[in-house]
Amino acid sequence: MQLPDLDELLARTHIVTLPLVTRFRGVDAREAAIIRGTQAWSEFSPFLEYEDAEAANWLRAALEFGFDASLPRRSDGEVWVNATVPAVETSKLDSVLARFDGCRTAKIKVAERGQALADDVARVRGVRERLGSDARLRVDANGGWSVDEAVQALRVLARFDLEYAEQPCSTAAELVQLRRRLVAEGIAVPIAADESIRKAEDPLEVARLGAADVIVVKMQPLGGVRRAAEIVRATGLPATVSSALDSSVGIAMGAQLVAALPEPRHDAGLGTASLLADDVVAEPLRPRAGRIPLTPVAIDEAALERLASPSVRQDWWRARISRCHALLTASAGRNGY
Ligand SMILES: O=C(O)CCC(=O)C1=CC=C[C@@H](O)[C@@H]1C(=O)O
Ligand SMILES: [Mg+2]
Structure with a gap:
């Protein structure tokens, strides 16, 4: 091209x-x-x-x-997406979750600056109570914890049965240490890498070091569908495709990356059009029954x-x-x- x-x-x-x-x-x-x-x-x-x-x-x-x-572009089929729960107070959980119709997976922001572990625990508990025991819950700390803080937090949060913890600490080396500590202490929470993939000079380092069980891939930061799919293939790790809080146009781009990856697939972080109060397309790609369609978007x-x-x-x-x-x-x- x-x-x-x-x-x-x-x-x-x-x-x-x-x-x-x-x-x-x-x-x-x-x-x-x-x-x-x-x-x-x-x-x-x-x-x-x-x-x-x-x-x-x-x-x-x-x-x-x-x-x-x-x-290659797919226009048939659908992509399962997760609800994305910002670091809100528990009183806001109902209104946030209501925007993610039928989602069976939720990603919950934790380790927000200015908040305490008790706030995270209350938020995760609140989501578990609302979505029930079958829902998959992930937390995302955006690198906000030290290794010690992550061990302490995940020991408590593990009680809510987490699918994984995304970027609990900021560096790949810390993620390696954390994974060892979790195994040693019998804390069964898999680790996902997000910033360690999308902001790293070498996105394959995570796999080489054994720093994560899952990688989070975002199609814009990784340079497109082909490059992102190649990173997934080269790491050999299961991947979650996620948005960068894009408009529905960017969400549709992410959905094509999902379609380009092998099954089985983690529910994608592509429900975030629901966090926008306005959008550039006639029918925003907000989740319905937990999914978004692969059809091309129509610009408004x-x-x-x-x-x-x-x-x-x-x-x-x-x-x-x-x-x-x-x-x-x-x-x-x-x-x-
Ligand atoms: O993965 C999701 O559920 C939604 C996307 C999402 O959480 C993010 C989008 C953009 C910037 C990030 O701070 C954040 C993330 O860390 O994954
Ligand atoms: Mg993240």
């Missing part, structure tokens, strides 16, 4: 600000570039604090999805206008796209991107 040139890319790009229902990851709104590709609508939405070198991978993913005619042109970011943010994003495009052009490999 040839990279679209910069002027063409910018002419095809809409910059939008999507309000969130609940504060998540420290933000109340999500900014994204929505791109009308030649093959499909695609999304470029690296978090604002990411440097260009990291953000360029996200652009690679957007270009593959939007412009690469040789990318009026929503692109309604949600258009203020001009100062448009300029910021266009400058960012230009810099990332230059990085990709400079490093273009055999495939042209």
